[in-house]
Amino acid sequence: MKICSIYFLLALCMWQTAQGRILHIGKSIYPFTNIKQALINSLPGDTLIIHKGVYKEGNIVINKPLTIIGDSMPTLDGDYRFEVLTIMGSHITISGLRIQHSGFAVLEDPGGIKIRNSSFVVISNNELVDNFFGVYVEYSTNILISHNHIEAHGIQEQSIGNGIHSWKSDSLQIIRNHIEGHRDGIYFEFVTHTLVWRNTAENNIRYGLHFMFSNDDNYFTNVFRNNGAGVAVMFSKRVNMRNNKFEKNWGSASYGLLLKEISDSDIEGNHFLYNTSAIFMEGTSRIRALRNNFVGNGWAMQVQASCLDNAINGNNFINNTFDIGTNGSVVLNNFDNNYWDKYTGYDLDKDHIGDVPFRPLSLFSVVVERNPSSMLLFRSFLVTLLDQSEKIFPTLTPENFMDKMPAMRAYPL
């Protein structure tokens, strides 16, 4: 039965390909010399092969099921005036093109590729260079964006768009893209049921990945390096964040992961390396942070007083200047079972759990949170002295803000 169905599928595919013709576009020797002409002459299901060359044809609109493949990276140039490709339809594949120099317009937001009211679109193996927006998706479902190289050279936040921008869409898959130099690497607003997997976003001006009002999304195994801030998740629910690497998001207003008004989410198995503030939480609730590695950050976690019912368990806190910072005095989150390299307690019964609770809040981190100006005393002798005495007799820091079962050894993560 299984084999039968595979044959059936194969036959179906063949039938599909048999349906379509192949149209070649290129210079002189090919039947079509420009893309627009080929599009007019194409029927749904056709394949267009674009051969090497530079095509400056203004805005190209694709609105029927077509497969467009580039042969040895043909260049589609928007001349800094046009949106290069506009896709409005379903079952469209774009692959192997270099798309560059889209126009700049604040009202229309032109992109290298804009996908509008579409479904089942594949954008793969393209190079999108120097566009206002890289790939812009709106009101679409079931879009696959994979293996693209998206690069821009933005200097100011206002003058550059996002690498992959999506608005009111559902079921996107964004896999293995490399995004560099845009405003946000990937931006979601009202996007649901989406997977972001194995992408690299680096040197973007604002965020590597930015969620707004986007529920039920997943992002796994991505690398966010050297962005204004790594990832910002705002006003969202049920976001799954696993195995990502947030590194070197370093600067005076930089975060590895910025959480604002988000709930019921998982942060698991991520690595936070050398960020100014690895996780900044504000108004978050019911988040599980499990088995993450915090190494060499300025602040490992800044938990604002508006956060509650979060469980931060089983993480490693190693070599951070401050492990935890908070501005509240009420303890509403659970910090048990973590490994803290600053822990100096003992373990008499040898169960690898420290017998004395650990207080991850240093006095100075509380002082700084209340009054940022006191950061002037950072690394001064006075601060070291105060921190030491506070460790022995907690006065300013909330007394029950502690890890009751600190791990003696770092977790192998």
Next chain:
Amino acid sequence: MKKITGFVLIDIMRNRFVLIYTLLLGVMAWTVFNMEDSASKGLLTMLNVVLLITPLVSVLFATTYIYNSSEFIELLLSQPVRRSAIWISMFGGLSSSLVLSFLIAAGIPTLIYAPLNQALLLIFTGAIITIIFVALALLASIFTRDKAKGVGIAIMVWLYFALLFDSLILFLVFQFSDYPIETFMTVVTASSPIDLARIMNLIQMESSAMLGYTGAVFKKFFGGSWGLLLSALIMIVWATVPFLISLRIFNKKDL
């Protein structure tokens, strides 16, 4: 004057205390850079050394040295040399020997392990802090003939700059937290040599990002090349003014 300076210098170099100080500082510097997993962390630890140990040693050693050589000074005064020449050569001998031992002990490993510009800044601040605290020690020891009292004053001076001044800043920051005091606080902080040295070094390091808004204000003030020049100038003022005051007192004092 050259002769007296040389004499003081050689006398100090033979001093066991300075030898031990050099040795300890050297051992500490080498171990710090070998133990810490990154040069920037080692540099931070070295910064703590520069901000705490160097001034303490300088101020204590200089004060005790002045008291111990009071008879030598009196002997010199009976000779046909100008009073100011004696005092200047005491200052020169003390500060140059202590700076030399700092350079040998802490300077070499820092230069080897740390990035060049940060290392140079750290060495410069270490040297100038040594000189500043020698000057302060001269001022402390000229006030009283009682050795115990003089050493007490010296320790108080160190305590004030290392600890009390910072508490004062913390107090001010909290008292006036409702006002935009960043610029004012920057100026106040820069008025203490140890704090100025600390922040000068910190804003050149990676951890400057953590200083936040206040750090940005400070950076605007003291970050650029003009700012560096300005802070160096403030340090030099700190080194010269206490010394000049002590020189005036010494010139007029009936010993």
